Amino acid sequence: MAHDEVQQHPIGIYFAIWGLLFVLSAFSYLVDYLGFESYTRWFLILLFMFLKAGFIIAIFMHMRWERLALRCAILVPPGALLVLVALMAIESDFTENIRFDVFGTPAAPVGHE
Amino acid sequence: MAADNAKAAELAGDGSGWGGMTTDWASDKDAFKQVPWGKAMMWVFLLSDTFIFGSFLTGYMSVRMTTTSQWPDPNEVFALTIGGVTLPLILIAIMTFILISSSGTMAMAVNFGYRRDKRKTAILIVTTALFGASFVGMQAFEWTKLISEGVRPWGNPFGAPQFGSTFFMITGFHGLHVSIGVIYLLTIARKVARGDYDRSGDYQSVEIVGLYWHFVDLVWVFIFAFFYLW
Numbered sequence: 001m002a003h004d005e006v007q008q009h010p011i012g013i014y015f016a017i018w019g020l021l022f023v024l025s026a027f028s029y030l031v032d033y034l035g036f037e038s039y040t041r042w043f044l045i046l047l048f049m050f051l052k053a054g055f056i057i058a059i060f061m062h063m064r065w066e067r068l069a070l071r072c073a074i075l076v077p078p079g080a081l082l083v084l085v086a087l088m089a090i091e092s093d094f095t096e097n098i099r100f101d102v103f104g105t106p107a108a109p110v111g112h113e
Numbered sequence: 114m115a116a117d118n119a120k121a122a123e124l125a126g127d128g129s130g131w132g133g134m135t136t137d138w139a140s141d142k143d144a145f146k147q148v149p150w151g152k153a154m155m156w157v158f159l160l161s162d163t164f165i166f167g168s169f170l171t172g173y174m175s176v177r178m179t180t181t182s183q184w185p186d187p188n189e190v191f192a193l194t195i196g197g198v199t200l201p202l203i204l205i206a207i208m209t210f211i212l213i214s215s216s217g218t219m220a221m222a223v224n225f226g227y228r229r230d231k232r233k234t235a236i237l238i239v240t241t242a243l244f245g246a247s248f249v250g251m252q253a254f255e256w257t258k259l260i261s262e263g264v265r266p267w268g269n270p271f272g273a274p275q276f277g278s279t280f281f282m283i284t285g286f287h288g289l290h291v292s293i294g295v296i297y298l299l300t301i302a303r304k305v306a307r308g309d310y311d312r313s314g315d316y317q318s319v320e321i322v323g324l325y326w327h328f329v330d331l332v333w334v335f336i337f338a339f340f341y342l343w
Contacts, residue, residue: 007320008227018217025213029206032188032342042343049338053331060220060327062320068129069137070145074156081167088171092178099181 007062017059024052155321159328162290166332169283170339176275185271187341190259205341208251209333215244216330219323226319231305234319238302241326245295252288256281280340287336290329297322 028048036044058064063071138144145153177184188201195203222237259269259280266281268274301322310316 007223009224011221011224014217014220014224018213018220021213021216022210025206025209028337028342029202029209032202045338045342049334052334056216056327056331056334060216060330061324067137067146067148068131068134070148070153070156072134073144074160077160078163078167081164081171084167085171085174088175089178092175095179096181099179103181 007065009062009065013059017055020055021052024048024055028052149317151317151321152324155324159324162328162332166283166286166335169279169286170335173279173283173340176279177273180273180275182274183272185269185273185276187343190264190271190276191255191341202341204251204255205337208248209337211244211248211251212330212333215241215248216327218244219326223320223323226305226310226316229311229316231308231311234316235302235306238298238305238319238322242295242298242302245291245298245326245329249288249291249295252284252291256284283336283340287329287332290332294326294329297325 025048028045031041031044031048057075063075137146143150191205192199192201193203194200218237219241222234222241225233225237263270264277264280266278269277301318304310305316305319310318
């Protein structure tokens with residue numbers, strides 16, 4: 001195993017990312033605490049979520065120092081989940097409308113709350 | 114032939130570019146060069162786990178979008194009253210910070226592992242496991258509280274019945290991952306402390322358990338965003 005690459009990096013970068021994750025989590029919590037609503041809320045939630053996820057994968061899991069072959073093999077396939085999410089979102093909209101039609105519950109858009 | 118090999122080696126380089134990727138995959142040998150098999154397999158396992166949690170969260174999205182009853186407000190459901198002050202989502206916030214702290218100690222453990230600092234590595238892994246165990250403890254507290262308030266997988270007093278089923282399924286599966294992770298961490302900590310990896314001269318196992326643990330934290334980032342904040 002002598003030829004294996006060893007993930008050895010300065011310890012400072014871990015402390016930096018650790019602190020950053022704390023700050024980003026605090027921001028996530030503030031989104032709820034300060035009561036942002038609707039699109040602002042969803043945008044901020046997703047923004048902080050993707051930033052946190054990105055730092056964990058890239059630095060803590062060492063993905064940014066891995067070979068491109070491994071990076072692609074692991075990071076590309078989850079993209080298929082976006083297709084699933086899109087399909088299910090379309091289908092769910094349809095189902096919800098049928099339920100309103102058939103069950104006659106509140107006609108006003110209750111939304112996806 | 115020798116020229117071909119030289120060309121391939123030149124293209125492959127440090128494996129960070131497209132040239133490296135094509136030669137890696139086209140070599141009719143192991144595609145993940147210089148990546149220990151244990152690490153590659155852990156990544157493949159985590160990829161499959163990504164699909165499991167991805168499907169759970171997509172299912173949650175579907176039932177939340179299709180239900181015609183009001184979705185319970187996580188803000189109120191998960192609020193705790195401490196010393197007369199009601200704080201929204203406070204336990205979840207604490208759990209989030211605990212899991213992030215555990216990710217930090219884990220990253221340190223991996224680092225000290227590669228520096229062959231047996232003692233610090235073992236202590237940091239055990240710290241990580243303790244953070245993980247306290248996370249599971251808080252989750253048990255949260256479940257007990259919700260169950261005593263009448264939340265069941267088939268219904269709850271706050272609104273849409275699907276809330277209970279998705280809550281227990283998603284947080285339960287995540288909690289199971291944390292629990293297994295704690296056992297896994299303690300196993301590795303014991304091996305580190307015993308000096309197994311000094312004898313084999315290879316601390317890869319610490320990085321591999323680290324990958325698993327960071328993944329558990331990663332999944333929580335998504336659950337926190339979609340289930341508790343959305």
